[in-house]
Amino acid sequence: xxxxxxxxxxxxxxxxxxxxxxxxxxxxxxxxxxxxxxxxxxxxxxxxxxxxxxxxxxxxxxxxxxxxxxxxxxxxxxxxxxxxxxxxxxxxxxxxxxxxxxxxxxxxxxxxxxxxxxxxxxxxxxxxxxxxxxxxxxxxxxxxxxxxxxxxxxxxxxxxxxxxxxxxxxxxxxxxxxxxxxxxxxxxxxxxxxxxxxxxxxxxxxxxxxxxxxxxxxxxxxxxxxxxxxxxxxxxxxxxxxxxxxxxxxxxxxxxxxxxxxxxxxxxxxxxxxxxxxxxxxxxxxxxxxxxxxxxxxxxxxxxxxxxxxxxxxxxxxxxxxxxxxxxxxxxxxxxxxxxxxxxxxxxxxxxxxxxxxxxxxxxxxxxxxxxxxxxxxxxxxxxxxxxxxxxxxxxxxxxxxxxxxxxxxxxxxxxxxxxxxxxxxxxxxxxxxxxxxxxxxxxxxxxxxxxxxxxxxxxxxxxxxxxxxxxxxxxxxxxxxxxxxxxxxxxxxxxxxxxxxxxxxxxxxxxxxxxxxxxxxxxxxxxxxxxxxxxxxxxxxxxxxxxxxxxxxxxxxxxxxxxxxxxxxxxxxxxxxxxxxxxxxxxxxxxxxxxxxxxxxxxxxxxxxxxxxxxxxxxxxxxxxxxxxxxxxxxxxxxxxxxxxxxxxxxxxxxxxxxxxxxxxxxxxxxxxxxxxxxxxxxxxxxxxxxxxxxxxxxxxxxxxxxxxxxxxxxxxxxxxxxxxxxxxxxxxxxxxxxxxxxxxxxx
Amino acid sequence: xxxxxxxxxxxxxxxxxxxxxxxxxxxxxxxxxxxxxxxxxxxxxxxxxxxxxxxxxxxxxxxxxxxxxxxxxxxxxxxxx
Amino acid sequence: xxxxxxxxxxxxxxxxxxxxxxxxxxxxxxxxxxxxxxxxxxxxxxxxxxxxxxxxxxxxxxxxxxxxxxxxxxxxxxxxxxxxxxxxxxxxxxxxxxxxxxxxxxxxxxxxxxxxxxxxxxxxxxxxxxxxxxxxxxxxxxxxxxxxxxxxxxxxxxxxxx
Numbered sequence: 001x002x003x004x005x006x007x008x009x010x011x012x013x014x015x016x017x018x019x020x021x022x023x024x025x026x027x028x029x030x031x032x033x034x035x036x037x038x039x040x041x042x043x044x045x046x047x048x049x050x051x052x053x054x055x056x057x058x059x060x061x062x063x064x065x066x067x068x069x070x071x072x073x074x075x076x077x078x079x080x081x082x083x084x085x086x087x088x089x090x091x092x093x094x095x096x097x098x099x100x101x102x103x104x105x106x107x108x109x110x111x112x113x114x115x116x117x118x119x120x121x122x123x124x125x126x127x128x129x130x131x132x133x134x135x136x137x138x139x140x141x142x143x144x145x146x147x148x149x150x151x152x153x154x155x156x157x158x159x160x161x162x163x164x165x166x167x168x169x170x171x172x173x174x175x176x177x178x179x180x181x182x183x184x185x186x187x188x189x190x191x192x193x194x195x196x197x198x199x200x201x202x203x204x205x206x207x208x209x210x211x212x213x214x215x216x217x218x219x220x221x222x223x224x225x226x227x228x229x230x231x232x233x234x235x236x237x238x239x240x241x242x243x244x245x246x247x248x249x250x251x252x253x254x255x256x257x258x259x260x261x262x263x264x265x266x267x268x269x270x271x272x273x274x275x276x277x278x279x280x281x282x283x284x285x286x287x288x289x290x291x292x293x294x295x296x297x298x299x300x301x302x303x304x305x306x307x308x309x310x311x312x313x314x315x316x317x318x319x320x321x322x323x324x325x326x327x328x329x330x331x332x333x334x335x336x337x338x339x340x341x342x343x344x345x346x347x348x349x350x351x352x353x354x355x356x357x358x359x360x361x362x363x364x365x366x367x368x369x370x371x372x373x374x375x376x377x378x379x380x381x382x383x384x385x386x387x388x389x390x391x392x393x394x395x396x397x398x399x400x401x402x403x404x405x406x407x408x409x410x411x412x413x414x415x416x417x418x419x420x421x422x423x424x425x426x427x428x429x430x431x432x433x434x435x436x437x438x439x440x441x442x443x444x445x446x447x448x449x450x451x452x453x454x455x456x457x458x459x460x461x462x463x464x465x466x467x468x469x470x471x472x473x474x475x476x477x478x479x480x481x482x483x484x485x486x487x488x489x490x491x492x493x494x495x496x497x498x499x500x501x502x503x504x505x506x507x508x509x510x511x512x513x514x515x516x517x518x519x520x521x522x523x524x525x526x527x528x529x530x531x532x533x534x535x536x537x538x539x540x541x542x543x544x545x546x547x548x549x550x551x552x553x554x555x556x557x558x559x560x561x562x563x564x565x566x567x568x569x570x571x572x573x574x575x576x577x578x579x580x581x582x583x584x585x586x587x588x589x590x591x592x593x594x595x596x597x598x599x600x601x602x603x604x605x606x607x608x609x610x611x612x613x614x615x616x617x618x619x620x621x622x623x624x625x626x627x628x629x630x631x632x633x634x635x636x637x638x639x640x641x642x643x644x645x646x647x648x649x650x651x652x653x654x655x656x657x658x659x660x661x662x663x664x665x666x667x668x669x670x671x672x673x674x675x676x677x678x679x680x681x682x683x684x685x686x687x688x689x690x691x692x693x694x695x696x697x698x699x700x701x702x703x704x705x706x707x708x709x710x711x712x713x714x715x716x717x718x719x720x721x722x723x724x725x726x727x728x729x730x731x732x733x734x735x736x737x738x739x740x741x742x743x744x745x746x747x748x749x
Numbered sequence: 750x751x752x753x754x755x756x757x758x759x760x761x762x763x764x765x766x767x768x769x770x771x772x773x774x775x776x777x778x779x780x781x782x783x784x785x786x787x788x789x790x791x792x793x794x795x796x797x798x799x800x801x802x803x804x805x806x807x808x809x810x811x812x813x814x815x816x817x818x819x820x821x822x823x824x825x826x827x828x829x830x
Numbered sequence: 831x832x833x834x835x836x837x838x839x840x841x842x843x844x845x846x847x848x849x850x851x852x853x854x855x856x857x858x859x860x861x862x863x864x865x866x867x868x869x870x871x872x873x874x875x876x877x878x879x880x881x882x883x884x885x886x887x888x889x890x891x892x893x894x895x896x897x898x899x900x901x902x903x904x905x906x907x908x909x910x911x912x913x914x915x916x917x918x919x920x921x922x923x924x925x926x927x928x929x930x931x932x933x934x935x936x937x938x939x940x941x942x943x944x945x946x947x948x949x950x951x952x953x954x955x956x957x958x959x960x961x962x963x964x965x966x967x968x969x970x971x972x973x974x975x976x977x978x979x980x981x982x983x984x985x986x987x988x989x990x991x992x
Contacts (some may be wrong), residue, residue: 026920026928028867028908095887598808680962
């Protein structure tokens with residue numbers, strides 16, 4: 001699609017007005033998932049497996065049901081049978097069938113008149129388990145002799161002879177890799193590992209569900225995508241999607257983890273069994289950590305050939321990822337194409353397997369797969385730069401993808417901004433600050449595809465000339481502000497005259513969730529088209545009033561104008577005047593647009609981090625941090641910066657602290673925030689940002705998504721900075737103090 | 750005939766061919782023709798595919814045009830956070 | 831188990847309710863008093879989303895029993911704005927110091943408690959004071975800036991009033 005606006009001359013785009021939901025959020029009025037209550041509401045609690053892998057022999061709920069105030073218990077026997085594919089996976093994860101597949105797997109749920117009573121009742125539900133052999137590590141799960149945890153998990157893609165836990169296999173590439181390695185001056189190969197991390201949104205999953213005997217229901221839920229909630233709940237419960245109306249609450253963070261269901265169908269099933277009384281279900285933090293998200297763990301082999309001048313001649317990766325006990329949950333299909341996406345390399349081979357393990361069903365996490373891939377590839381690039389004493393930004397500029405490059409995964413990049421991010425990072429003052437003792441600097445680039453997806457938006461003109469926009473993508477990071485800015489810009493009216501509402505499933509066509517960095521891109525694109533449709537209708541109304549041709553009317557500055565002297569001399573008719581009399585000029589005026597949005601613009605970023613490592617303790621302090629990323633066009637720069645900073649902070653946490661720790665018994669050992677330690681304010685410096693704007697030709701205002709890429713470079717950048725500070729290279733995240741200390745000691749001897 | 754490039758691990762479902770020539774005017778026709786010619790590709794196509802036609806990513810649009818001389822790459826359907 | 835009669839003051843209003851002996855102050859605020867601005871993020875005192883003050887002391891309301899609030903003075907996010915927004919609330923909006931907003935009430939309550947003790951903190955002092963309030967969206971940068979800008983404005987106002 002051709003870009004039909006030019007960058008210059010925007011009145012509102014690029015400004016930083018207050019977000020429309022800001023006041024509710026600073027006063028405590030904003031309603032999140034757990035803030036809804038209904039008359040007659042019950043509260044639910046979930047019984048979860050304490051075993052990593054166990055056959056469920058018997059569930060006895062008689063003692064729980066005997067308590068006064070306990071209204072319903074649901075087990076797998078209450079759910080329909082005969083599901084297949086991902087629907088069956090969702091049902092299996094909602095409530096275990098014959099077998100509990102991970103520590104924290106839901107086994108039963110109970111509804112009672114209070115939350116405390118529901119928790120008491122849950123403890124009285126007696127589950128008899130027969131413990132089975134388990135495996136939780138990605139490499140161990142495909143080692144000879146590892147227990148096959150589910151038969152028949154492999155899909156069509158898995159060649160004969162692989163371990164029974166291998167679920168998917170993928171291979172692609174181009175060029176002659178062996179010839180490329182032969183042409184290199186040095187060829188290096190290493191193995192890197194990343195542990196699973198959790199999205200770590202501060203709001204635990206919460207919903208209120210209500211369903212009557214007729215199978216018609218409603219739900220209020222914190223989610224990134226309420227049509228997904230509707231479709232998935234309907235599938236798991238065997239009801240028709242149209243019978244479930246889902247209203248999204250404000251959402252307290254998601255980062256990909258709220259694009260699917262976990263416990264939501266239980267509230268509906270319990271409600272139905274309890275005579276249609278609404279049922280609230282709120283997860284505890286340990287339930288969130290044990291049984292939702294997390295991302296995959298990965299073990300990755302990388303091989304690169306480089307000439308002494310820094311030219312990369314060939315690359316090869318073999319990734320192994322586990323995404324829990326279910327097929328299709330690890331991001332191998334994203335990690336592989338992300339691995340070399342920042343480079344233009346003549347010969348590449350990509351290979352990956354997905355293996356299942358006794359861990360929770362993984363969910364998407366910000367740029368799924370890309371951070372792990374970047375940790376492996378960018379770390380090895382850095383190792384080779386240091387060996388050849390080459391500047392890491394120069395090497396990336398020399399080999400970097402640019403406009404017209406054929407990407408490592410097939411398509412050709414049209415207009416991209418990787419080179420611009422590298423040049424801006426190189427020119428930034430941070431890159432020239434001298435380093436002191438025990439200090440090191442790391443550089444890495446990152447990539448995300450960005451995403452369009454199914455999108456439906458309606459815009460209605462108000463009688464007073466304001467505009468109400470109905471979108472279906474929940475607002476996590478300020479998208480109501482950015483979409484409001486684009487609509488106001490298009491209509492030529494003040495930002496304050498546009499109100500953007502996230503509406504329920506009954507109010508719009510199907511929308512994909514807010515994921516893949518698509519909300520401002522796709523809902524924004526559709527909202528602009530809806531505004532243009534409303535403008536065309538307003539021009540027709542003005543033309544009819546003036547008695548001239550609609551073609552002779554143009555729209556500017558929020559009003560219809562006669563287009564040129566030949567059209568007639570009429571004073572401009574404002575949107576307010578048109579709205580005031582629309583009832584007598586043909587009826588309400590609205591615009592509507594629905595599309596599977598194409599035209600996404602690829603996103604690239606480059607980060608520079610300086611760290612200091614305490615040689616006595618191995619503790620790493622981040623001294624300064626720089627994010628440079630191409631936004632396409634920054635609609636609301638403050639929230640673009642916020643995405644960059646937030647992504648960097650999550651990546652720093654992944655690099656330094658965060659990991660899922662499983663014991664020999666297969667139980668998660670750190671399911672609380674005290675032990676699963678996300679970065680706190682005193683862990684981080686200010687995070688400097690540079691917004692590059694290389695407009696995306698596929699969006700009317702040049703938008704690329706900005707949400708995902710920022711989490712990708714920190715993993716390798718931090719590890720490389722630590723290598724610079726200590727001489728010790730950490731190839732297995734996180735770079736926790738004991739690991740760094742051991743590496744320092746090993747490097748000295 | 751449009752030239753459709755299969756990623757390496759798909760080729761065993763198409764007698765080892767790296768490139769399959771398909772007569773199709775749209776992405777949808779191309780995918781249907783691929784599956785007719787090589788039924789082994791059916792599960793991959795049903796699992797969800799994106800394509801790149803002459804360099805441009807078509808995430809999910811069966812009506813996107815394919816020209817007789819188009820170069821088409823099959824891609825995994827992507828998920829996002 | 832019989833319930834305990836609790837008589838307390840919340841945001842200046844006298845309130846009474848019957849608490850289960852196991853009920854936290856957080857749950858009582860949210861479920862009995864409909865003050866849902868105070869959030870639960872962890873239930874173990876690690877995230878600070880439930881921050882309130884009790885007799886002027888900053889506490890995690892998830893770690894305190896509702897019965898312990900008897901006779902005390904509780905302040906929550908709902909009491910922060912009087913006739914107009916508190917400078918911290920206004921600066922959080924202006925600086926885009928929130929994204930999802932879920933941690934925001936707790937951070938605002940905690941930051942207000944800081945500025946009452948230390949009207950001119952260093953960035954490091956702000957960071958350590960807020961180290962018990964987790965934010966997963968912002969990377970804290972804009973939060974620190976908003977707190978410092980609010981502190982500067984409050985110092986200015988204080989001097990103006992003196």
